[in-house]
Amino acid sequence: MPKLFHSPNTRSSRVVAQLMQMGHLNDVEVVVVDVPRHDGGGRRDPRNAHPEGKVPFLITDDGQEVRESAAIMMYLEELFDQPLSPKPGTDERGAYLTWMAYYGGVLEPVLVASVAGFEHPAFASTFRSMAEIGAAIERGLGDKPFLLGSELSTADILMASAFQWAPQFMPDSTVIKAWVKRVGETMDGAALQAFEAAAMEQLAAVEPA
Ligand SMILES: N[C@@H](CCC(=O)N[C@@H](CS)C(=O)NCC(=O)O)C(=O)O
Numbered sequence: 394m395p396k397l398f399h400s401p402n403t404r405s406s407r408v409v410a411q412l413m414q415m416g417h418l419n420d421v422e423v424v425v426v427d428v429p430r431h432d433g434g435g436r437r438d439p440r441n442a443h444p445e446g447k448v449p450f451l452i453t454d455d456g457q458e459v460r461e462s463a464a465i466m467m468y469l470e471e472l473f474d475q476p477l478s479p480k481p482g483t484d485e486r487g488a489y490l491t492w493m494a495y496y497g498g499v500l501e502p503v504l505v506a507s508v509a510g511f512e513h514p515a516f517a518s519t520f521r522s523m524a525e526i527g528a529a530i531e532r533g534l535g536d537k538p539f540l541l542g543s544e545l546s547t548a549d550i551l552m553a554s555a556f557q558w559a560p561q562f563m564p565d566s567t568v569i570k571a572w573v574k575r576v577g578e579t580m581d582g583a584a585l586q587a588f589e590a591a592a593m594e595q596l597a598a599v600e601p602a
Contacts, residue, residue, distance in 0.1 A: 395472070397421050397465075398441050398450040400428045401592040404462055405449035407554040410585050411466055411547055415476045418588075421469070425592045427599075463493040466547050477547040485541040488533065492540055492548035496555070500526055504555050507562045527564025534572055545579045553577070 397412075399405040412418040426438040428448055443450035443460065451459040451468060459465050470478045479486045503520050506512070530552070533540050540548045553576040556563040563569060 394420065394422045395454055395469075396424055396442075396452040398424050398426050398443060398448050398452075399592065400426055400435075400438075400448045401589040401596065403428060403448055404554075404558075406585065406589060407462060407550055408449045408451075408465055408469070409588060410554075410580055411469065411477065411550050413584055413588070414545070414550065414580055415469070415473055417469070417473045417476075420473070423592075425595045427596055461497055463497045463551060466551055467493055470547055477545065477550070479541065479546075485546075488541055489546065489548050492533070492552055495529070496551050500552065500555050504559055504562055508559060523562060523564055527566050527569060530564070530572070531566055531568050534568055538575055539572070545576060549576045550580070 397405070397408060399409055409418065409423065412421055424440065426441040426448065427435050428441070428446065429435045429437060437446040441448065441450065442452060442458070447460070449460075449462055449465050451465045453459065453468070453472075459468050467478070470476070478489050499520050502516075503523055503526055506516060506520075507523055530540075537543065539545050540552065549572075553573045556569070556573045557577065560573075563573060
């Protein structure tokens with residue numbers, strides 16, 4: 394069974410949410426670990442196999458190490474026959490790959506820079522800003538309810554997670570706000586909350602090494 398290193402209410406939560414939505418949470422061993430938190434709590438967990446102690450991190454059945462949310466989510470899609478993503482050669486495959494790469498290559502750096510209040514001409518010319526990201530998402534959505542069409546995909550789960558985490562940086566767009574809300578409502582938020590609460594309890598019960 395693949396092993397997913399997960400810490401509740403972090404970037405690995407969207408991988409758990411994806412697995413839930415795919416109906417495959419029980420086909421992955423979820424190892425609940427701690428990470429240092431922005432409020433000063435948490436700690437680097439020696440049980441976490443990630444070389445830098447980050448989450449998410451996946452170890453596959455044949456021992457391959459997969460890091461970065463987008464890579465892990467795409468790996469899981471392929472492992473489970475792509476229930477939430479278009480297969481190669483099908484419509485929207487290009488859009489799917491685009492959003493998965495755009496998340497880590499553009500959205501995450503720009504969002505973190507916004508949170509940090511960081512500005513630099515080289516950064517702006519490389520990644521642009523939240524205004525261009527908002528325009529790209531609006532253009533990608535068009536009049537569709539989700540990024541790839543009428544159904545929720547793993548691209549929606551990853552892209553929308555950024556604004557679920559930092560709603561204050563969500564572009565001021567009714568289309569984007571409605572999409573983020575729709576993504577949340579399409580998923581089983583109560584099941585994820587219950588899973589995360591149990592993971593928190595599990596974490597609290599572990600003695601720091
Ligand atoms: N781009 C990475 C970011 C991973 C990341 O920074 N995860 C945070 C959790 S939200 C973490 O592990 N922080 C602990 C640390 O940096 O030590 C991804 O999306 O997988």
